[in-house]
Amino acid sequence: MKEIIGYLFGMGILVNAALFVIQAVKIVKIRSANGVSTFTFSGFSILQITGILHGYFQGDMYLLFGMLASLLSCGTVTVLSIIYRS
Numbered sequence: 001m002k003e004i005i006g007y008l009f010g011m012g013i014l015v016n017a018a019l020f021v022i023q024a025v026k027i028v029k030i031r032s033a034n035g036v037s038t039f040t041f042s043g044f045s046i047l048q049i050t051g052i053l054h055g056y057f058q059g060d061m062y063l064l065f066g067m068l069a070s071l072l073s074c075g076t077v078t079v080l081s082i083i084y085r086s
Contacts, residue, residue: 020076024073027081033081033082038082041074041081045075048071049071051063051070052071
């Protein structure tokens with residue numbers, strides 16, 4: 001049961017990462033970051049780094065890799081929001 005919950009949790013984090021991709025695509029498509037809070041996405045990125053470290057130290061690979069994927073996609077939004085800030 002523990003493995004099933006761990007797997008579902010990992011999949012949930014990957015879905016979370018995919019949601020950030022949608023925001024990144026929108027920013028690139030309209031070439032504007034209006035309405036996107038760089039501060040908020042920076043905060044999300046910091047939380048994801050904490051999650052990666054927690055996953056590493058706890059030996060939870062689902063958490064580690066899920067948060068890593070989330071950090072990559074959220075970090076992309078953060079960088080794009082800085083680049084396309086109008």
